[in-house]
Amino acid sequence: MYYSIGEVSRRTGIPISTLRYYDKEGLFPSMERSNGGIRVFSDTEIEIIGIIECLKASGVPIKDIKQYLDWCEEGDSSLQKRRDMFYERLQVVTKQMEDLQNTLSTIKYKCWYYDMALAAGSENVVKNTPMEDLPEEIQRYKHG
Amino acid sequence: MYYSIGEVSRRTGIPISTLRYYDKEGLFPSMERSNGGIRVFSDTEIEIIGIIECLKASGVPIKDIKQYLDWCEEGDSSLQKRRDMFYERLQVVTKQMEDLQNTLSTIKYKCWYYDMALAAGSENVVKNTPMEDLPEEIQRYKHG
DNA sequence: TGTTGACCTAAACCTAACTTTAGCTTTTAC
DNA sequence: GTAAAAGCTAAAGTTAGGTTTAGGTCAACA
Structure with missing residues (x-):
């Protein structure tokens, strides 16, 4: 076609x-x-x-x-170079996935954070919540 | 500090x-x-x-x-806007993850393809391999 | 006190990946 | 055969996100 x-x-x-x-x-x-x-x-x-x-x-x-x-x-004489290129991509993209997964975790934490803040009407409440008072599934997300 | x-x-x-x-x-x-x-x-x-x-x-x-x-x-008057921003990011990044997963699948297929081609010494063999002769775990990867 | 390393600004420069513009040709539809 | 739609090129322009350059100032130490 x-x-x-x-x-x-x-x-x-x-x-x-x-x-x-x-x-x-x-x-x-x-x-x-x-x-x-x-x-x-x-x-x-x-x-x-x-x-x-x-x-x-x-x-x-x-x-x-x-x-x-x-x-x-x-043609076939470049097969090795082409293979190597895709194996390198495999590495890079796998790393990109990991990085993006971390980014996603931080974003999820922020979503939770702002949901709490809005429910309380103010950020101060959640800003000062100590780590151990966070829900289990959120603690994992908390970054710097 | x-x-x-x-x-x-x-x-x-x-x-x-x-x-x-x-x-x-x-x-x-x-x-x-x-x-x-x-x-x-x-x-x-x-x-x-x-x-x-x-x-x-x-x-x-x-x-x-x-x-x-x-x-x-x-301050607190912008809490809603900030929340919305992170929920939008949640959507976008989730989509990015899906796209990257597809990219990764294509790359894995290409890695397999070039491994086969190199083993055979030529691309022709694998280029003409019909879909149903591909290993199960690779068939999923095959794109356009 | 002097000198060396870290810091400062403004402005120019850079790069990738497109997009836009201007002026022209080809193809398609009637 | 003609008009509109679709295609063409070369060259200039755009944008984001920095980096580099040039010419100074600041701070710590011997």
């Missing part, structure tokens, strides 16, 4: 200007053009967009995504 | 230039200065740094963090 840039934009939610920018950065190395010079997206490009979104979400900059896609073009 | 900007930087790992930038943006509303004009960080500022890191990690821009800290200065 073939798609115009507008169709791809609608389907993926990515703005047309961004798709053109990705193309300019070399993220669609094998994309074709019509005789008139108009971009023709195929399922290959749709797949690449999926990879872009995955790598972007895990914090890989555009130029490194291009590097990976260049390795893909290169 | 009081700390110099250098001590705070060492303790938190945040560059001195960034601490000064945060100060300029109004994130330490009650920080004092020595007679000579030198910043004097107290435990209040250390606590604020914890809040900044939490909110930043959950995607809040600096100017909204300032807004929150201004609300804190305002």
Whole structure:
């Protein structure tokens, strides 16, 4: 199947200007053009967009995504490098999950804190609540 | 306890230039200065740094963090707004966790894919493996 | 007292990842 | 065949969140 840039934009939610920018950065190395010079997206490009979104979400900059896609073009000789890249991502994203879990705990503590404060009409009450008077499931959340 | 900007930087790992930038943006509303004009960080500022890191990690821009800290200065009249802010963060960060979990699944699939390809010496083998031949715990990961 | 290390400001600079603009061409629909 | 919609490029502009630079001041110690 073939798609115009507008169709791809609608389907993926990515703005047309961004798709053109990705193309300019070399993220669609094998994309074709019509005789008139108009971009023709195929399922290959749709797949690449999926990879872009995955790598972007895990914090890989555009130029490194291009590097990976260049390795893909290169064939089997770059398999090891590509493997290593994803194992590194595995590490990084696992760490990101842990960090986000800690952030979530702090946020939950703050939600509890403000619920208590609002119920009491004032922050002073809960601000001075000693640690051991906090509910068990909140104590775990309390940070600095 | 009081700390110099250098001590705070060492303790938190945040560059001195960034601490000064945060100060300029109004994130330490009650920080004092020595007679000579030198910043004097107290435990209040250390606590604020914890809040900044939490909110930043959950995607809040600096100017909204300032807004929150201004609300804190305002006292009990802003309790509801502050509560709402953290409940909104709860939603956002929960969504972020889900997205990151999906990203992680895709990455795990790619790790498996490249391990197979390397073992076989070529990508072709695994590229054409039909879905039902994938191991159970990997099928869940397979995306577009 | 002097010098060295830590601190100060204002302003310029930086980077990534887009977005916008201006002017032009191609395609589609009637 | 023509008009509108969709596409094109190059280049400039934008934004957030800092960092760097230049030129000073402050504080502690020998």
